[in-house]
Amino acid sequence: MKFGVIVFPGSNCDRDLVWVTEGLLDQPTRLVWHQDTDIADLDVIVLPGGFSYGDYLRCGAIARFSRVMPEVVKHAERGKFVIGICNGFQVLTESGLLPGALIRNRDLHFICDRVPVKVENTRLPWTSTYDPGQVITLPIAHGEGRYYADADTLDELETNNQVVFRYCTPDGAIDAAGNPNGSLNNIAGICNRNGNVLGLMPHPERASDPVLGATDGIKLFESLLGAAVAAV
Amino acid sequence: MTQRQYQAHIYVTLRRSVLDPAGTAVESGLKNMGYDNVTGIRIGKYVELSICASDEQQARNQLDRICDELLANPVIENYRFELTEVATVQKAEVNS
Numbered sequence: 001m002k003f004g005v006i007v008f009p010g011s012n013c014d015r016d017l018v019w020v021t022e023g024l025l026d027q028p029t030r031l032v033w034h035q036d037t038d039i040a041d042l043d044v045i046v047l048p049g050g051f052s053y054g055d056y057l058r059c060g061a062i063a064r065f066s067r068v069m070p071e072v073v074k075h076a077e078r079g080k081f082v083i084g085i086c087n088g089f090q091v092l093t094e095s096g097l098l099p100g101a102l103i104r105n106r107d108l109h110f111i112c113d114r115v116p117v118k119v120e121n122t123r124l125p126w127t128s129t130y131d132p133g134q135v136i137t138l139p140i141a142h143g144e145g146r147y148y149a150d151a152d153t154l155d156e157l158e159t160n161n162q163v164v165f166r167y168c169t170p171d172g173a174i175d176a177a178g179n180p181n182g183s184l185n186n187i188a189g190i191c192n193r194n195g196n197v198l199g200l201m202p203h204p205e206r207a208s209d210p211v212l213g214a215t216d217g218i219k220l221f222e223s224l225l226g227a228a229v230a231a232v
Numbered sequence: 233m234t235q236r237q238y239q240a241h242i243y244v245t246l247r248r249s250v251l252d253p254a255g256t257a258v259e260s261g262l263k264n265m266g267y268d269n270v271t272g273i274r275i276g277k278y279v280e281l282s283i284c285a286s287d288e289q290q291a292r293n294q295l296d297r298i299c300d301e302l303l304a305n306p307v308i309e310n311y312r313f314e315l316t317e318v319a320t321v322q323k324a325e326v327n328s
Binding site: 057058061062065093094099100101103104105106107108148149150182 | 246249250251252253254257277302303305307308
């Protein structure tokens with residue numbers, strides 16, 4: 001499975017992702033500059049965390065208009081895999097590949113922490129190796145990670161099981177105490193209707209190498225590899 | 233061809249239904265200063281730009297698209313703008 005990690009000016013989690021997909025999982029991976037338009041060789045496109053274009057104007061708003069993005073949209077429309085992590089999630093909502101928006105955290109703080117997250121949907125290529133309802137711990141690091149969508153969009157997400165990850169308390173309760181940033185419905189990550197586009201604010205790539213003391217994130221990438229094997 | 237130059241003042245604000253924590257923080261700051269009579273603070277963005285167009289309607293149409301596509305995110309924000317004509321520019325026709 002070939003991974004491509006898009007590099008926008010200001011991306012800073014790009015190499016962490018290469019470390020996971022190439023270094024830990026031994027999958028061919030290349031960095032894709034945001035002005036490149038030939039991504040036909042890639043199976044999975046990763047939009048990494050960071051501060052694309054300095055997050056000026058709004059997070060992800062300017063990256064959306066970079067030259068590579070129409071190709072990423074086509075890639076997604078073909079049913080191929082796209083994942084956006086943190087700033088990458090913001091780019092996905094700005095580009096319309098995922099609904100809603102990520103806005104300023106409820107308490108105005110930039111949050112850098114490890115938080116409990118519940119895996120809500122395990123019938124996806126991204127999450128099949130997690131247990132349904134499993135509570136995992138993932139790092140978050142964002143100032144504008146509060147998920148917002150209007151009531152109709154939220155209903156649609158819930159009805160179609162598109163909420164993939166939710167912030168929770170350590171014992172798995174979905175309530176205000178387990179919500180670090182004020183996200184509506186405690187949403188930490190969602191997918192599109194087809195399930196091939198995933199966006200999440202927590203950083204699974206920062207919880208993949210045992211050296212870092214946390215490995216709950218690697219299953220996301222392993223699930224994807226398993227899905228690819230199953231599809232062959 | 234006559235082109236007109238306009239100065240645009242663009243205001244982008246969070247939709248009323250969206251919690252504005254920065255506005256709330258400033259409001260509590262003002263309360264601490266003793267201004268109990270101030271409420272409803274909402275913090276937005278102000279953008280200015282100059283735009284050349286054949287007439288005001290064309291400038292307005294373009295600004296609507298610019299705001300809708302990039303300057304504001306319609307999911308969470310509203311926008312409005314004011315337009316002032318600042319100059320008339322005579323442009324030579326190219327290859328005429």
